[in-house]
Amino acid sequence: MTQAKAYSLQKRLLLNTSFVLVFFIAAMSFILLNAYKTGILQVTHERLHSQFYSILSVSDEIEAGELFIPEEPQVDQRFNQFGSGLIALVYDETETLIWSSISNDTGQAGENLALPISFPGQEYPLTEMVLNNETYFQFNYVTEWESAQSEVSLYHYVILENKRAFDQIIAAYRNKLWMWLIGLAASLMLILFLVLRWSLSPIRKAMKELRQVELGIEDKLSEQYPQEIRGLTDSINRFISNERHQSSRYKETLGNLAHSLKTPLAVMQAALQNDADKASLEKIYAEQLQRMDQIVAYQLQRATRGPQVMMRSISVAPAIEKLVKGLEKVYQHKNIQITHNVDKDLKVALNEGDLYEVCGNLMDNACKFAQQRVSVEAKRESQQIIISIEDDGPGIPLQVRESVLSRGKRLDETVEGQGIGMSVVKEILEAYHATIDIGESALGGASIRLAFKR
Secondary structure: OOOOOOOOHHHHHHHHHHHHHHHHHHHHHHHHHHHHHHHHHHHHHHHHHHHHHHHHHOOEEEEOOEEEOOOOOOOOHHHHOOOOOEEEEEEOOOOOEEEEOOOOOOOHHHHOOOOOOOOOOOOOOOEEEEEOOEEEEEEEEEEEEEOOOOOEEEEEEEEEEEOHHHHHHHHHHHHHHHHHHHHHHHHHHHHHHHHHHHHOHHHHHHHHHHHHHHOOOOOOOOOOOOHHHHHHHHHHHHHHHHHHHHHHHHHHHHHHHHHHHHHHHHHHHHHHHOOOOHHHHHHHHHHHHHHHHHHHHHHHHHHHHOOOOOOOEEEOHHHHHHHHHHHHHHOHHHOOEEEEEEOOOOEEEOOHHHHHHHHHHHHHHHHHHOOOEEEEEEEEEOOEEEEEEEEOOOOOOHHHOOHHHOOOOOOOOOOOOOOOHHHHHHHHHHHOOOEEEEEEOOOOOEEEEEEEEO
């Protein structure tokens, strides 16, 4: 199936307007030409009417039925010039030609002229007739004469005028009219083209800016657009922003996924390096593979929906205990002593995956920087649930405590990591309207204090 050719908006408007303009010009020329013809015909009728009166003024009835008109009447001299195109004919009641002007070159045709049925004094409309292959305007008027003996005679006056001059005037007017209308149409098309170019310039500007966005030169479309397309450009900008945000979220999720999988992989690797027996390895591998499956599902969920704030409360103690066991295996080579004090019935309104992600990242960081000791404590305090993680490491200087929560920011470049964990923690806590406070630990290192609303 062939695809229909797609025309640009400018071409569509120009084509449609051209059709309308052609129709308008044709209709205008028809109206003006007919109006001009009507006017010329009216003038011709009045002129022939006056010519009739001039002939009538030199006519005189000698006796009943006998009309006298000079051979060369002192009227329009074209009547006295053979073939001048202006002819006067007079007929009696029997439609017999009794007088014709010298200009009569119609010969036998003029003598046998068909006369309309008219009454004396009746105004007869101007008509056209053909004599000897020439077209004439015909004016007719019937006069009534009464002799001294009260005898009434009728005489039919006919004035003929060759239509050649009229046709020439109309042709000249038509040519001049078409010349002006075509010139006007060309001017209008040029003006229309310029107006369309100016009117559609915002669309071309948007196309150009979109191309620059595709090439990475610009971040979004500008805001300087007419009101009619402002909604469209704003929607495109929102789409671009959402697409980039989603792309950034997927990228961050991949980093988060890799970061989250490090701990289970490290546990498995440590178990393998410590030459654990087959039963212990199977147990450890089963636990960590299950944890890895949960991490993958959790990160995919966050990538598509963001952090899920589920208000179903979960127990804190089992998650902390599971994380402690895993980290003890990972950092067995450092002989880290991890102590934890968590109320058995303590629950927090937090998604299970988010709890593992937050506490796992913070406890892993504590183990990385600790010398020998890490302490985890969770308790109720007023209207909040407080989770504190402390270590005996070098601590976090006051001037960098805010920056370590930024993505990619690492406190110590010599320590393995990507600088992702703390930013993930901050993002999750913000989703739950929880707070994080970095301070100094009683053990001598850093203290991370999380506060959740009950």
